[in-house]
Amino acid sequence: MHPFSLERPRDLAGAFASGAQAGRNDAPIEFIAGGTDMVQLLQEHVRRPDRLVSLSGLLDATIELSPEGLRIGAAATMADTAAHPAVLEGFPVIAEALLASASPQVRNQATIGGNLLQRTRCPYFRDVGYAACNKRAPGSGCSALGGETRWNAVLGTSQSCIAAHASDLAVALVALDPVVELRSASGQRTVPLAEFHRLPGETPHIETVLEPGEVVAGILVPASPIARRSHYLKVRDRASFEFALVSAAVGLDLEDGIIRDAHVALGGVGTKPWRVPEVEAALSGAALEEAALRQAAALATQGAEPRGGNAFKIELMQRAIVRAIQTAGARA
Ligand SMILES: Cc1cc2nc3c(=O)[nH]c(=O)nc-3n(C[C@H](O)[C@H](O)[C@H](O)COP(=O)(O)OP(=O)(O)OC[C@H]3O[C@@H](n4cnc5c(N)ncnc54)[C@H](O)[C@@H]3O)c2cc1C
Ligand code: SF4
The missing domain is CATH 3.30.390.50 (CO dehydrogenase flavoprotein, C-terminal domain)
Structure with a gap:
């Protein structure tokens, strides 16, 4: 594992001041939340940040139903979200997607924000033994083209990357037209989840519309029949x-x-x-x-x-x- 320092800022302002980025392989300073995806990628040398900045304790973990809909704080765990009575009653697709994900141990640790930012399970992305992976090393090629494609996508692909998005939760959510709340040092904005993840095009290493330093603060899902x-x-x-x-x-x-x-x-x-x-x-x-x-x-x-x-x-x-x-x- 590449050596790194782990920093625990006292507040979000400190996290923003650190210069950390989310979801970019080329970033030397990255955010970490529950760590369930990040630690695997560190262990496999897929990610090599010099500094990790913990979001633990800095983001809201509440799950609440209001006239606007269901708001899930980014720090809520997958387990707490799946078990919440408002989710079970008014949004069963969310609970079912979460309960079909990972294991109880992972769900107890993993956060909703981290879930949306998890990286692909394309086997070539996760194995640095394969040099060619445009998502991991921009411009290096794509080992999946002409290789094993069982885990890869058939829709939205490009000549640069055919990796499937891995999150079950994101699929359930996108069916319900939620917005993602984003925060950074310069303020707050919302983005429809449908526009949050990007198609690979020629830049598959840029997976979301997050600006450098921005974090996911929560998700607001409208209630509906x-x-x-x-x-x-x-x-x-x-x-x-x-x-x-x-x-x-x-x-x-x-x-x-x-x-x-x-x-x-x-x-x-x-x-x-x-x-x-x-x-x-x-x-x-x-x-x-x-x-x-x-x-x-x-x-x-x-x-x-x-x-x-x-x-x-x-x-x-x-x-x-x-x-x-x-x-x-x-x-x-
Ligand atoms: C064994 C195993 C099996 C799994 N099976 C499934 C499955 O079946 N289905 C499924 O959907 N998922 C599955 N997962 C993935 C799991 O859901 C994710 O690892 C988890 O949701 C990531 O959340 P985390 O808080 O641990 O994120 P971390 O690992 O801490 O971070 C992941 C990424 O998100 C970024 N990040 C974290 N929080 C924020 C935030 N608030 N704002 C901006 N960026 C942020 C980090 O910088 C990092 O890039 C599995 C994981 C494991 C380890
Ligand atoms: S499909 Fe994407 S993630 Fe997989 S090897 Fe090709 S570029 Fe890398």
Whole structure:
């Protein structure tokens, strides 16, 4: 492991003054929260900061429901968020995505802010034995192109990077149109989560719209019938402690068995948490019948570029959407 110093500022102003950045491999000073992703990457030499600046105790960990919606502080743990009564009752897709993530030990330690900033599970990114990885070493190439692609994306890819976004929570959240609260030395701003993560394009090492020194302070999720009748379906190689091959987050507004409005997001297939507006438009006014759902789900594959070992995701994503809608639709 590259030697580093760990700093514990007394307040956020101190953290901002440190010059730390989030989510950039080339940053010599980085933030750390629960450490569950960061420490793995340090151990594997994927990240080599000289200084780590702890956000522990500096950010809000409260989870509260107000007329504006559900606010989750960035320092809330995955475990506390998944178990919160307001989440379980009004936002089941969030609780289900969290409970399908990692392990109880990791969920007790990992924060919601860190979850959104976790790095990809592309095996070539996490193994420095492979020199070519544009995300880890900009301009070095991409070992996944022409290599093993089972874990990689089919939507939103570029010639520079086809890495899938790894977070289950981000997929569930993006289906609910939340905003992310960002803070820095110069103040506060909000960004829709749908615009928070960037497509890889030619700069896959820049994964979010965070400015240097900015941190995630919280997430505000609007309450809605969509959020109440929602479901997260995760398909993976084993039933626990495994990342998604494909996942589907859905929320439905139903009347007499007819879909008035549907929100659908996909995981495991996109280079960022992936909404499918074409599918949502086709579901509007549809009955909860398999043929109609299947027809709408087929639109999710528009623009998909499977490469070798991940072609199976084309069929799997459609089946996941249909199953997730059927499960959400059966909810009271
Ligand atoms: C064994 C294992 C299995 C896992 N399985 C899953 C899974 O199935 N599904 C899933 O979704 N995830 C999974 N994860 C990932 C896990 O959810 C993340 O590691 C965790 O959420 C990261 O949170 P953290 O607080 O520990 O972040 P850290 O590791 O401390 O930080 C991660 C990144 O976020 C940045 N950061 C942290 N907080 C902030 C903030 N407030 N503002 C700005 N930047 C910040 C850090 O600088 C760093 O770049 C797994 C992790 C492990 C170790
Ligand atoms: S897909 Fe992206 S993360 Fe994976 S090797 Fe290629 S550049 Fe690196």
